[in-house]
Amino acid sequence: MVDQNLSVPKYWRKIPQYYRLTAVKCRKCGRVYFPPRAVCECGSREFDEYELPRRGKLIEYTVLRSVTSDFEKQRPLAFGIADLGGVRVFGQLVDCPNPDKLGEGAEVEVVFRRVKEDSDYGIIYYGFKLRPVKGCW
Amino acid sequence: MAVGIVGWGAYIPRYRIKTREIAEAWGDDALRIRDMYLVEEKAVGYIDEDPVTMAVEASRDALTRAGIAPSEVGAVFAGTESKPYAVKPISSILIDALNLKRQVYSVDMEFACKAGSDAIVNLMGLVKSGLIKYGIAVGTDSSQGEPGEHLEYTVGTGAVAYIIGSTNLVAxxxxxxxxxxxxxxxxxxxxxxxxxxxxxxxxxxxxxxxxxxxxxxxxxxxxxxxxxxxxxxxxxxxxxxxxxxxxxxxxxxxxxxxxxxxxxxxxxxxxxxxxxxxxxxxxxxxxxxxxxxxxxxxxxxxxxxxxxTDLLPSRVKLARTVGEMLEDKVYIDYSLYLKYRRIIRMIHG
Missing domain, CATH: 3.40.47.10 (Thiolase/Chalcone synthase)
Structure with a gap:
């Protein structure tokens, strides 16, 4: 999920995370961090890039009907926390008109979507969202 | 040298609107419209889907089916007539979304509905000449149909991607x-x-x-x-x-x-x-x-x-199929169609 009011350079720097869920994996203990960290809990500063799997399970979700101005025309917004290969990732749930139909541990897939845009003339911010594989209606 | 398809991927949005629903909004005879075009319903991208997002989805599945590393791709060409940006390529977004290497020939192509197939022809040439090992050809569109005009009954939304190469061909x-x-x-x-x-x-x-x-x-x-x-x-x-x-x-x-x-x-x-x-x-x-x-x-x-070729059947189930996506659908009414396609003009958009 892209933060609000991003500057273009800030968005550009985070493209690997927004587009591909690029995490880091500690070379010493194997812990995976998303978003990436500079120092592992084990003290190591040596990491390899690691792309999270694009399928996982939904752990929890919530539905927002009062949202910030950038997203007013997309109400209601559903957000979820998904377990992607042992890493918990927070993201918008899409193609899910009725989240109440989602069972516990529903399978979700990572999809590439527009997140926001700066008016009709500015940049379009793309990033990942979460989509229930079997839908919810 | 044999050149052809190494992998393919498709993307169809989940939302659909029936021809009947559009005809009712505009006072047309739905039976007559269906008889004219033989189109029962059409796919509608959600408000956050566009030719870029669909190109990424189709290309990811194409890479999965091809079983190749993104780093082996030497060119990515996107054919479209509905670019979200008039100036800023889809193909460069694909480079980062698919984690391709920086040394990639990349361009968007336009010839109405034909450019995606021109991408394939051009990649065949690059593969045959030895300039690249694999290339990605994309056809992606979320084109426009004026509300109340007949084009609105048929203009759909979808994308497809083909990996073109000379080894491990499925076709x-x-x-x-x-x-x-x-x-x-x-x-x-x-x-x-x-x-x-x-x-x-x-x-x-x-x-x-x-x-x-x-x-x-x-x-x-x-x-x-x-x-x-x-x-x-x-x-x-x-x-x-x-x-x-x-x-x-x-x-x-x-x-x-x-x-x-x-x-x-x-x-x-x-x-x-x-x-x-x-x-x-x-x-x-x-x-x-x-x-x-x-x-x-x-x-x-x-x-x-x-x-x-003999390799084709084993690759089919490696990614989402067109058959599955044709079945995976949610119907929307005309008001949601106007909203999802961003047809309603708003000051606070």
Whole structure:
């Protein structure tokens, strides 16, 4: 999920995370961090890039009907926390008109979507969202 | 050197609107409209979907089916006529979304609905010349249809991607044949929100002349006849045109029907015939001979003679199939259609 009011350079720097869920994996203990960290809990500063799997399970979700101005025309917004290969990732749930139909541990897939845009003339911010594989209606 | 398809991927949005729903909004006779176009319903992208997002989804599945590393891709070409940016390429977004290397030939191509197939032809050349090992050709569109005009009944949303290479082919592209001319059948002026048709120019001088020209030219060069093909796939602005052009060329209905998707998702423009090919690849046996003829207004066609290999069946289930996506749908009404397609003009948008 892209933060609000991003500057273009800030968005550009985070493209690997927004587009591909690029995490880091500690070379010493194997812990995976998303978003990436500079120092592992084990003290190591040596990491390899690691792309999270694009399928996982939904752990929890919530539905927002009062949202910030950038997203007013997309109400209601559903957000979820998904377990992607042992890493918990927070993201918008899409193609899910009725989240109440989602069972516990529903399978979700990572999809590439527009997140926001700066008016009709500015940049379009793309990033990942979460989509229930079997839908919810 | 044999060149062809190493992997393919398709993307169809989950939302659908029925022809009947649109006809009711505008006071048209739904039965008459369905009879004219033979389109039952069409795919509608959600408010956050566009040709870029669909291109990424289709390309990811194409890479999965091909079983190649993104770093092996040497070119990515995107064919579209509905770019979200007038200036800023889809192909460069694909480079980062797919984690391709920086040393990639990349460009967006435009020739109405034909550019996706031109991407394939161009990549075949790059592969044959040895400049690249693999290339990604994308056809992706979420095009425009003015509310209340007949184009609104058929303009759909979808994308398709093909990995072109010379090893591990699921289908060899054995021959291509182009046919193009300056024919003003359909256009959208710069800055105009909706395209227009050139009066009676859509059918005979445009679609039929170019598709027949390319198909006949290809068969004459190869010494082949309609009987020599197992499948024939044509550009599908509606479901009537591909069936009629097949009849004109001498292909029976059973060879055309498997490649028709427009009746359920609408005309996906640059994805149209190539999405039909993706569906046929899901059911074709090894050794199947396929004729594909694309068409783009303006106007031109590319004809392809494709033959499937023994590797094809094992790749089908490695990613989402067209068949699965045709079934995975949620119907929306006309008001949600206007909202999702961003047709409602708003000050606070």
């Amino acid at each position: 060899e592209i054995k021959h291509t044949y182009p046919f193009a001319s300056d024919t003003p059948d359909f256009w959208r002026r710069d800055g105009s929100p909706y395209p227009v048709h050139g009066e009676g120019f859509t059918g005979e001088p445009a679609y039929f002349r170019h598709i027949i020209g390319a198909a006949k030219g290809l068969m004459e060069e190869l010494g082949m006849k309609p009987n020599d093909f197992d499948y024939a796939i044509f550009h599908q602005p509606n479901a009537r045109f591909p069936v009629r052009v097949a009849q004109m060329l001498g292909f029976p209905l059973e060879k055309v029907k498997p490649g028709i998707v427009v009746d359920l998702i609408g005309n996906t423009y640059n994805a149209s015939a190539l999405l039909g090919l993706a569906k046929v690849l899901e059911e074709a046996k090894p050794g199947s001979r396929i004729l594909v003829v694309t068409f783009g207004s303006g106007a031109g066609s590319n004809a392809f003679y494709i033959e499937t």
